Amino acid sequence: MGCSSSTPDDAFITSRDIDRRLHADSQVCRTTTAKLLLLGTGETGKSTLLKQMKLIYGAGITIEERQGCRSAIILNICTSIKALVLAMETCKIPFGFESNTAKMSPAALAEMETCNCLSAEGDRKNPVEAYARYLYEKEGGFSGQTGRVADAARYVMNVDSIIAFSNYEMIPAEAIAAIKAVWQDSGTQYCFKRSNEFQLMDTCPYFLNDVDRICQEDYLPTEQDVLNARIKTTKITETVFKVDKLTYRVFDVAGQRCHRKHWAPYFDDVNSIIFMVAISSYDQLPISLKNLRNTPVVDSKEVFAAICNHPLFKRTPMILFMNKIDLFQEKLKFKQVSQYFEEYDGANDYESASEFFVNEFLKVNKYPKHIYRHLTAATDTQQIKGILDAVQAIIVQSKSPDHIWIDDDTSEAALTNTEIEKQISKDRKELQKQVKLLLLGAGETGKSTILKQFRLIYGSGFTQEKSQFRCPIVFGISASAKTLVKAMSQLHIPYGFDPSSIITAHLPELDAIQSISSSDTGDTQVSNHIVHQQKCSRDEIAKHVANLYVTLGPFLPSSNAKLPSAVETIKSFDTTLGFRHYASLTDEAADAVKLLWADTGVQYCWTRRSEFHITDTAAYFMNDMARFCDEEFEVTDQDILNTRIITTNVTETRFQVESLIFRVFDVGGQRGERRKWAQYFEDVSALIYVAALGQFDQMCVEDDSTNRVMESIHLFASISSNPIFKQTPIILFMNKTDVFEEKLASRNVSEFFPDFAGKNTVKEAGNFFLAKFLMVNKYPEKPMYMYLTCATNTAKIRSVLETVRKIIIK
Incomplete structure (x- = not known):
């Protein structure tokens, strides 16, 4: 075999030729x-x-490519109709709302039954929006509306899960009918005209106007369909x-x-x-x-x-x-x-x-x-x-x-x-510094309060917006007072009723009371049984005595003479307009609320609040009426923490602690709001799940056959066992321990949870509920941290949140 060698000059010439060719190629390129x-x-x-x-x-x-676009187009239809239905909730527009109302002048609208909803400056400028909102709330909101279109709207909210089984290739006939009914509704069309207020695809009408063609079995998207997809x-x-x-x-x-x-x-x-x-x-x-x-x-x-x-x-x-x-x-x-x-x-x-x-x-x-x-x-x-x-x-x-x-x-x-490279590197580092927290739980468990605590402890606090809470506070007081008046009637409790003194004083005379009321109640035998049986609890006796007394009249002779007038004043409160109409209470309204809350019968009614729906913080505001009725009262941080505003959308709160940026997402916990959760499940660093122990004796607002703590447990089971969160740390806040402790003094957990056999203390009852939450988790290897919390107590929640922060960093 032979070999050839090259000189340095030959190598130089070869290298130069390669460079020239590369340069020529680059010029051509x-x-x-x-x-x-x-x-x-x-x-x-x-x-x-x-x-x-x-x-x-x-x-x-x-x-x-046209065939492949079919599923995207069907998904566009489902996304658009769902966005419109959600917007009907957010914008408070009832189905069937007539768009020709827009042609009416503010004066004409004011002559209608809606004149009281045009009191705010913004409503006078937008009378049609005020009218729509008035009718929406009058009909009971989204869940309260009845009729073909309302039923169709509730159906389409789940339409994507229905068609997911066909990989978005086919929409069933009943779903098509529901989509068309919602889209053709006059209220939906009015909502569409306000689409600048929410996110909606521009091509929404293109597809919704042609649902019949698109939903044919042999449908093949046209080039124009593909362009609009x-x-x-x-x-x-x-x-x-x-x-x-x-x-x-x-x-x-x-x-x-x-x-x-x-x-x-x-x-x-x-x-x-x-x-x-x-x-x-x-x-x-x-x-x-x-x-x-x-x-x-x-x-x-x-x-x-x-x-x-x-x-x-x-x-x-x-x-x-x-x-x-x-x-x-x-x-x-x-x-x-x-x-x-x-x-x-x-x-x-x-x-x-x-x-x-x-x-x-x-x-x-x-x-x-x-x-x-x-x-x-x-x-x-x-x-x-x-x-x-x-x-x-x-x-x-x-x-x-x-x-x-x-x-x-x-x-x-x-x-x-x-x-540029430095900026890209910087962006990557910034992303690595971000921590995404998801704040989940059922309704009224205290999630929003915990979010406020995050802002108060780690963020900028509420300095710039304290005045904005005046209206929600005044509205909350008015709504709570009206709820108590309604509950007094529903629970048959007379005003002025004091169970501790009346039962002691009149127990021997109950038979006489029964003889007076038997013609009205027809319940003499039951009364005798409840009063004279040793097994009967003092609470049961109090309930029955109250029921007997109320048949004689809603007010006991010893009750305040001004109270009947105060009750009528509170009944006239219009709480359907929302909190923005409640800047302050009139002197008459304030005096009425004070008289109501001071009544012993109302105080007894408050102890039975598990039998009706009222916010846990109502007592906080009622006990300090003198301050809140002052037109110049200054809102404190504690007032804001106790203020209840229903979460109906997703809020993001950001704060920085040392080198980490925390992004906390709070989403509404009511059943109707949970469909919005899934889109926030990606890239979650940790979940904070909030359950309210103080709800152990209450039933769900949406379903009076389900205990609220059991509702939280079922929801926690679906969240903690979701494969997306298989390795995501979960921090469980067993919240409202203050309400829990107060209720345990008069309520036994075993009344509502027969499998509870421990002492009726915060420690033993709390451990009982904690075990119920832990046993539904399918991934026991996943990090899980539990805390008993009172979200309105800043001093205590501070130490808990600091521990949580360290856990997340770790």
């Missing part, structure tokens, strides 16, 4: 390939534009197509805030940037919890400014698509731009308003480069084709040899790239 970035905030139409590029310049949308972009997608001699590589990236940190690595060698703005979102309320002051259009402008003025792009052609002009033109008919942008003083027509928004974006550019702009409707193929041809001409011109820009100052680009 630079002149034959164009890299486009498709940027913009969420739901501006980027993915739709990409579909149009494939349709116009690529291989089109294949049969397989909403599939959330959660990753980077690259689409390649060739036009003449130029190959285009288009990168579409997710626009939501959490995904923007992934943009930077794609900033190199960009030939052009297409930035999309949804101009129709000018009236949309902000969806992000991070920046509540920015509408989507303002958010888009800030992102555009950051991209447009980036040193890497100071000579890169920018093409601005002001998209969704079809929706924009429709909204301008009934939504004034000046209502959302005070600086706008032009006519509310398409030409003037669109020019205003275009100029708002153009003026943020710091570099002397030209920005091409187009008003577009991304779902209109014919219009987009003409615009994309113009865009292609811009890109071809920018790639010609006379227009290729090579920056001699390469250090700037290198420095910028280094900064």
Whole structure:
């Protein structure tokens, strides 16, 4: 065998030839390939534009792709109808609400039965909203409404689980009928007109108006269906197509805030940037919890400014698509731009308003480069084709040899790239510093109070918003007083009744009382049995004596003479309007509540509160009426902790302790709110589950056959045994120990839980309930921590939360 050798000169020549070929290849690549970035905030139409590029310049949308889009379209229908039903709850709009009410003047509405609901300044400005809210609350809210549409609405809330068995390929006939009934309802249509107040897909009417066609067994989505289908972009997608001699590589990236940190690595060698703005979102309320002051259009402008003025792009052609002009033109008919942008003083027509928004974006550019702009409707193929041809001409011109820009100052680009990498690294570290906590539990267990304690102990407290709690406090007092009056009637308790003194004084005379009342009650034999049997408890005697006395009249002779008038005043309280109408109590109302709470019969009624529904903190406010009835009373932190406001949406609270950022999500615990939970189950660092021990003697509001603690145990079982949380630490707060201890003095746990055989103490009863919670957990290897808590006691909860924080960090 032989071998050949090469000299150093030969090696040098070979290396130089390779470099030349690589350089030539790169030059060819630079002149034959164009890299486009498709940027913009969420739901501006980027993915739709990409579909149009494939349709116009690529291989089109294949049969397989159209078939694959079917399940996404059906899911869009289900998501849209559920969003509308939830919005009917949030906006308080009854089904069947007539949209022609919008044509009525405030004066005409005021003459109707709703005149008392127009007292607030905001309601006078929006009388139709006030009228809708009045009717909604009058009918008993979402659960209280009856009729075909209300039943259909409750059905569609579970429609996605119904069609999940068919992989979203088919909607059953009864579900189709329910969806159509809800969508065609006049109240739903009015709600849709207010869609700027909640998150709803823009293509909602496109699909809901055509449910019959889409739900056919042989349905094959059309190209227009595919263009209107909403599939959330959660990753980077690259689409390649060739036009003449130029190959285009288009990168579409997710626009939501959490995904923007992934943009930077794609900033190199960009030939052009297409930035999309949804101009129709000018009236949309902000969806992000991070920046509540920015509408989507303002958010888009800030992102555009950051991209447009980036040193890497100071000579890169920018093409601005002001998209969704079809929706924009429709909204301008009934939504004034000046209502959302005070600086706008032009006519509310398409030409003037669109020019205003275009100029708002153009003026943020710091570099002397030209920005091409187009008003577009991304779902209109014919219009987009003409615009994309113009865009292609811009890109071809920018790639010609006379227009290729090579920056001699390469250090700037290198420095910028280094900064980008540093920023990406910083973003990753910031994510690692974040801790996501989920605060779960059934209704009225104290979750919101614990969230307030987080803010008080680790956050900024309530300094800026204390005055906002005045109305909820006054409303809570009024509602509690009215509840007590109703309970006195339902439980047959006379005002002025004092069981300790009356039973002692009149036990020998009960037979005489029975003879007076027997004609009314017809219960003499039962009375004799209850009173004279040794097995009868003192509480049972008190209940029966109260029942006998109330037949003689609701007021005992010794009761306050002013009390009947006070009761009538409280009965007249209108608590259907919500707390914003309760800035203060009148002197008459305040005196009535004080008289009511001072009555011995009402105090006895309070001890039996497990038999009706009233907030646990009612006594806190009633016992301090003198302070709360003062028009100038100052709200304290303890007042806020005791204030009950029903959680009907998801709230996120952020605070930083040392180097960690805690994100705590609190969601409504009522049965109707739990369907919102699942979307927050991802990336959870720890679960805090709150159960109220003080509810052991109460039944559920939604179901009077289920004990409230058992409801909490069943819910805990489904949460703790969810595979998603197989290794997620769970922190169990057995809350309301103060109420629990108070009730144990007069209530035996065994009355409600026959399997309880221990002493009726906080320790033994608490351990009994703790064991019930622990035994339903399917994953015993999972970390679980338990605490007996009183959420309103800041001193005690502070030490518990500090321990919890250390557990989470560990």
